[in-house]
Amino acid sequence: MSKKQIDEFSGTETTGHDWDGIRELNSPMPRWWVWTYYATILWAVAYWIAMPAWPLLSDYTRGLLGHSQRAQLSDQIAAVKAGQADLIARTAKAGLTEIQADPELLEFALAGGRSAFAVNCSQCHGTGASGSDGYPNLNDDDWLWGGTVAQIEATIQYGIRADHDDTRISEMPAFGRDEILNPQQVDEVADYVMALSRDDDLAESLPGKALFSENCVDCHGAGGKGNSELGAPNLANGIWLYEGGKPAVVDTITHSRSGMMPAWVSRLDQVAIKQLAVYVHSLGGGE
């Protein structure tokens, strides 16, 4: 039992601790303070009972109030969806150009389209829709199967060389592999195509011009301007779906190309496809 230490100046008891001659006064706390502390403990216990609190092996205590952030979130999502019902119904009824003409529907379509694109399309076409080797850039104005909003919608719906009756399909012969052209001729056609893409005056005098007229103009057109009815790319504009440069062109003529895109009509609803078409059209290259 130690002796009470009393501070001379204030007459208050000290804790007995001494720091360089400074002693701490033992000023008692008000009693209600400690009751507040007990109240917080009671609150904590009540909280455990009322709210989800304790982890169990495969579950957790649910709490009497049945509070669940997961349920809250799905309620909120449902509420947002319900709020969109009118816009969705109007989008479903409207034609593509009507959607583009209505600022409200356009805003909704662009937002919905951006989201649907990120989920379904960005894996091949990239998050910015700028494509990559073999997957077309959707920002530019070079379209294989046409860049009007209706053509874009059809491409999304039925895909390219996809498993659908209405899918877009065309086949380029494998000129080299099937020995329609010999390697020398393939090389000459490739030289001509490269000259076309450079918009080079030399093109007219190249030996590949005659071979091109014989074998390629039916689909790619005179001067290699392409034909979106057949999905035949424009060869004269310097934009390449496959890695640019002569080796890639030789490869294409020799082995042909047949990229494919799935038909989305069975995977996405009509509203999402419309929104995607409007969104892709808005990226800048739409015709």
Add this chain to the structure above:
Amino acid sequence: MPTAEQTSAPPGAIDSVETVDVKALNTRVTGALYKKREKIFPRRVRGTFRSLKWTVMAVTLAIYYLVPWVRWERGPGAPDQAVLIDLPARRFYFFFIEIWPQEIYYITGILVIAALALFLFTSVAGRVWCGYTCPQTVWVDLFLIVERFIEGDRNARIRLENANWTFLKIGKRLAKHTIWLTIAALTGGAWVFYFADAPTLLVDLFTLEADELAYITVGVLTATTYALGGLAREQVCTYMCPWPRIQAAMIDEESLIISYQGQRGEPRGRGGRREGLGDCVDCNQCVVVCPMGIDIRDGMQLECISCALCVDACNGVMDKVGKPRGLIGYNTLANVDKGEELQRSQIRLLRPRTIVYSVLIAVVGAIMLAALLTRPALELNVQRDRNPLFVKLSNGDIRNGYTVKILNKVHATRHFRLTLDGLPDAAIKVIGRDDGAPLFTVKSDRLASFRVLISTARSNLKGDTTDIRLRIMDQDSGTTADNDTVFRGPEE
């Protein structure tokens, strides 16, 4: 018997035991850890400072209750409440000022100025904030009026406190707490009017149409006002508030504080025979009027909120006994130490710390005022597409995409035209317009976002980055806003 063994110890054995001066870790400390709250019953007092406090109370309460009802015309579609924090619409209205969320630094500036002003006032005159204007002080005063009106002044209240529970006591207590709760509810009720249109919300509150959050806010503030202002009172200042602990840092030797003139008053004593006694008649009037229940004659202390009611009480007594006033009054620490009374000429307002605080207030105030006066009513923000950085078109042109955001802070729909500097022969196309023309319409007090595509021939580009400036011009007023960005192209 052990005693036999003890007595059989050889003489001198005790001296061979080494005694050590050591204290056990768990040595018991005496003294209670908690104490019961001692109720205080402040007596009513009349005087200069009491009148001043009534005035401050009336003004501050009037500001609090009436401001939400002041109307301010802002034009159609805009709220006509002078002071409104519109959280759903993300706007703060203060008379002619309207603040958007990104301009919240104005509020920061006001808070910085308020803090500095608090420091300045404290260094000049001690805890004037605590004593006169702190909401805790004002509401405690308000609650004390009610208590005094129902239960009587100090002595009657003490008698009632000690009395047995009779119907009269129950009735008085019931009446007091009912009025307190009503005041508390009105306090909480007034708060929510700052966050919504006051007249509409008032009707909604009573017709149970208001938002759940409004009722929760009113409920919480009712509870805290009742508990802090009615029940806890001085406990809030003594135990809960951090400010009494901080204020010592703002006070210096020449700050005005409430103090007792010990040299003049001591030795204190009662009775008519004053030989050998000071001026203090030890009537304890200064203690009974104190809302904190302390004795100012003990000197400056943490609990003192500088409300100056003891000054009024003591001056009244000094007048009665025919002594000069000022036994308790405002004085500087320097004077208190010297035992001198304060002379008006001694008050030094210009001291290093008051100058520093004043200069800081002036600087922050000037910055905020300048920012407010030059606040643009039109802003243009431009985000350049980063994916893809640029697009090569079939004719060889290069195209960049931009998201253009126009902030129209005027309460009128405005029409703008976008122009471009720094890139010759550039074509501007706006997505979502049939003609693609660079014309925008932005609704009143709104932000609008547009997608803009700019393309130009590759021959116009030098290097992969070209600095450009986008400018919007109001088609009616000619007001412009600029944004500098870049146009990206392929590397050479």
